[in-house]
Amino acid sequence: MKKIIVLLVLIAIGFVTLGCGNDGFDSSQRPSVYTRDTTSGTRDGFMKGIGFGDAAANDSLLVDGFATRDNNAIMQAMTIDEYGIGYISLASLNDTVKGVNFNGVEPTVENVINDTYDLKRPFMYMLRANDDWESQEIKEIAHAFIAFLHSIDGGDIINDQGAVALPSNYTWESVRDTHPICQGDNSALTLRFGGSDSIQRIAEALSAEFSPRCGNVVTENDHTGSGDAFRRTQGDQKDQVVGKHIGYASRPFRGDELNTPDDTRGQLAWDAIVVIIHKDNPVDSLTAEQIKRIYSGEYETWEDVIE
Amino acid sequence: MLDVWKKTQRNNERPRMLGRNDKILYKLLLLITIISASFVILIAVFITLRGILPFITDNSGLGSVDLWNFFTDTVWLRGQTFVSTAYGAGFLILNTLYIVFLSLLISFPISVFTAVFIAKIAPEKLAYLMRTAVEMMASIPSIVYGLVGAGVVLPIIYNTARSLGTHSSGGNSTLAVVIVLAFMSIPTITAVSEVSIRNVDENLEKASLALGASNIQTQFKVVLIAAKSGIFAGVILAVGRALGEATAVSLVAGNSRSGPNFGLFDITSTITSTMLQGLKETQGIDYDIRFSLGVLLMVVIVITNVLLNLVKRKVGKLHG
Numbered sequence: 001m002k003k004i005i006v007l008l009v010l011i012a013i014g015f016v017t018l019g020c021g022n023d024g025f026d027s028s029q030r031p032s033v034y035t036r037d038t039t040s041g042t043r044d045g046f047m048k049g050i051g052f053g054d055a056a057a058n059d060s061l062l063v064d065g066f067a068t069r070d071n072n073a074i075m076q077a078m079t080i081d082e083y084g085i086g087y088i089s090l091a092s093l094n095d096t097v098k099g100v101n102f103n104g105v106e107p108t109v110e111n112v113i114n115d116t117y118d119l120k121r122p123f124m125y126m127l128r129a130n131d132d133w134e135s136q137e138i139k140e141i142a143h144a145f146i147a148f149l150h151s152i153d154g155g156d157i158i159n160d161q162g163a164v165a166l167p168s169n170y171t172w173e174s175v176r177d178t179h180p181i182c183q184g185d186n187s188a189l190t191l192r193f194g195g196s197d198s199i200q201r202i203a204e205a206l207s208a209e210f211s212p213r214c215g216n217v218v219t220e221n222d223h224t225g226s227g228d229a230f231r232r233t234q235g236d237q238k239d240q241v242v243g244k245h246i247g248y249a250s251r252p253f254r255g256d257e258l259n260t261p262d263d264t265r266g267q268l269a270w271d272a273i274v275v276i277i278h279k280d281n282p283v284d285s286l287t288a289e290q291i292k293r294i295y296s297g298e299y300e301t302w303e304d305v306i307e
Numbered sequence: 308m309l310d311v312w313k314k315t316q317r318n319n320e321r322p323r324m325l326g327r328n329d330k331i332l333y334k335l336l337l338l339i340t341i342i343s344a345s346f347v348i349l350i351a352v353f354i355t356l357r358g359i360l361p362f363i364t365d366n367s368g369l370g371s372v373d374l375w376n377f378f379t380d381t382v383w384l385r386g387q388t389f390v391s392t393a394y395g396a397g398f399l400i401l402n403t404l405y406i407v408f409l410s411l412l413i414s415f416p417i418s419v420f421t422a423v424f425i426a427k428i429a430p431e432k433l434a435y436l437m438r439t440a441v442e443m444m445a446s447i448p449s450i451v452y453g454l455v456g457a458g459v460v461l462p463i464i465y466n467t468a469r470s471l472g473t474h475s476s477g478g479n480s481t482l483a484v485v486i487v488l489a490f491m492s493i494p495t496i497t498a499v500s501e502v503s504i505r506n507v508d509e510n511l512e513k514a515s516l517a518l519g520a521s522n523i524q525t526q527f528k529v530v531l532i533a534a535k536s537g538i539f540a541g542v543i544l545a546v547g548r549a550l551g552e553a554t555a556v557s558l559v560a561g562n563s564r565s566g567p568n569f570g571l572f573d574i575t576s577t578i579t580s581t582m583l584q585g586l587k588e589t590q591g592i593d594y595d596i597r598f599s600l601g602v603l604l605m606v607v608i609v610i611t612n613v614l615l616n617l618v619k620r621k622v623g624k625l626h627g
Contacts, residue, residue, distance in 0.1 A: 029474055030474065032474065032475075032476040032477065033476075034476070034477075037562075037584050037585035038384075038388040038585065038589075038593075039388070039585035039589040039593065040585065054387075057387045057388035057389060057390070058384075058386060058387040058388065058391075059383065059384060059388075059564040060382060060384070060385055060386065060564075060565075062564075064565075065476070065563070065573065065574060066476075066563075066564075066574075067476040067477070067479050067561035067562060067563070067574045068561070068562035068563075068564065068584060069479070069561070069562065073457070073558070076457065076477075077461075077476070077477035077478075077479070078477075080461060080462050080465050080477045080478060081465060081476060081477035081478075083474060084476065084477055197587075224587055225587040227587075227589060227590045231590065255389060
């Protein structure tokens with residue numbers, strides 16, 4: 001019994017002393033690569049942004065031993081893993097990790113707005129098909145919402161939430177009269193939004209600002225993922241209880257999703273993606289080519305990258 | 308626990324003559340039983356029907372998934388998502404069984420020692436306190452274990468690997484999954500073992516003590532042996548829970564896409580963590596294949612349970 005206790009104490013001491021060992025950045029270590037899942041919109045935007053579009057939906061092209069985690073888990077991993085490299089949305093970036101300059105351009109909201117920062121993905125929306133609305137009123141309100149989305153007022157809301165709205169040349173004020181439905185009382189009607197959860201904060205802010213401008217229409221935001229933007233507006237779930245009037249996607253539409261009328265979908269904003277590394281990592285700037293070589297396994301150590 | 312339940316069941320003979328009210332009640336209870344039992348069947352049928360789709364349909368022109376390949380391949384998906392159908396889950400089966408086995412190596416001795424302590428050695432008040440603690444641990448949701456794993460276990464493993472001269476991906480590793488699953492199994496095995504240890508015939512103990520064995524000798528060489536069938540029942544429950552755990556595992560596994568991953572500090576993935584990965588975002592074949600993993604998981608769980616029950620029967624017979 002004594003022997004067992006002594007052994008346990010020794011193991012515990014071992015763990016504690018081992019845990020304290022920390023002696024700076026060793027550039028001969030291999031980079032540990034983190035990625036989002038193949039279905040993630042961020043991954044799609046990232047891989048295409050670094051010129052590695054083939055790997056957007058293909059794990060077998062990536063370096064051996066990469067880890068697949070979600071946005072928060074990649075952030076958290078980068079606070080622990082000195083040799084890690086991952087990517088997140090610009091809106092999630094904080095000072096616990098280091099955001100790498102992409103092709104020499106710092107990842108800031110200003111640089112996305114002035115279009116010098118290139119690592120970004122589109123935020124898209126999809127409406128129900130033109131002849132598939134439960135009532136004419138809802139259809140008109142939805143179209144008024146899209147007009148609001150593209151106005152300067154809508155753009156301000158999108159920018160406030162950390163994404164970057166497309167340039168606009170009209171205010172909501174100037175187009176309000178072309179949407180007479182918004183003059184009346186719409187508080188008995190509900191406009192249902194769904195789709196990407198990356199867009200949820202922006203979508204909720206837009207809904208909240210739009211409602212008082214359009215007869216207090218009730219808005220409902222239920223965000224489940226980019227795939228549901230199509231599935232729940234024009235796809236197989238459109239007539240179920242989860243069916244939506246407007247769905248958001250944080251990636252370009254693809255496959256079946258493109259077999260929909262052109263005038264039922266569009267882009268509302270850009271979202272920037274940031275490559276993040278541990279704060280102790282001396283690297284400050286990476287080119288698209290360097291990042292691609294890390295993700296494909298061409299660079300075996302951080303030394304290769306720094307040279 | 309199971310043994311006690313069986314015993315009481317045997318002693319409760321059913322009344323032969325039923326009154327009218329009894330008959331109505333009997334039918335009502337029968338109906339409710341059928342409804343609740345049919346849910347299990349419904350789920351199994353639903354998952355199976357959905358799960359075999361990728362193998363028997365051509366997946367809207369992509370071609371069907373090769374069944375043999377699915378059971379044996381060492382890469383989750385060769386080629387592009389939504390285009391390729393070359394799915395392989397062979398390495399996931401190995402990873403899952405390997406991880407559960409390792410976690411049992413940790414949780415089994417700890418649980419049994421704890422159970423002996425609570426049931427036989429600890430003073431009454433302390434035993435009551437610890438029993439409550441164990442029961443509370445058993446009811447903590449798995450996501451909480453996962454968060455503790457991600458927040459506490461991962462940094463420790465990362466630093467340990469670092470001092471040993473190897474490198475782990477932020478601690479996401481086989482070892483992290485094993486530790487989290489061991490923590491989750493301990494309350495289950497402990498609770499069941501403790502009950503079965505307490506139910507060991509007191510005369511056995513007294514006989515052992517009277518023959519001159521010390522208290523510790525008696526507990527380990529007589530009581531534990533007599534309770535082994537119940538302890539094994541606890542192990543079976545824990546293995547079932549560990550095999551099916553998804554949330555906590557995927558928070559610390561790193562979710563590798565090829566394998567098998569036997570290195571303790573290498574990232575890994577299990578059947579369940581792969582099912583969960585991207586589930587909300589995906590569609591078509593990549594969605595349906597997760598149901599196939601569900602079928603695979605059910606098969607693995609059933610086979611493991613049958614094997615463990617066979618072993619349990621064998622072990623139970625030895626030494627009476």
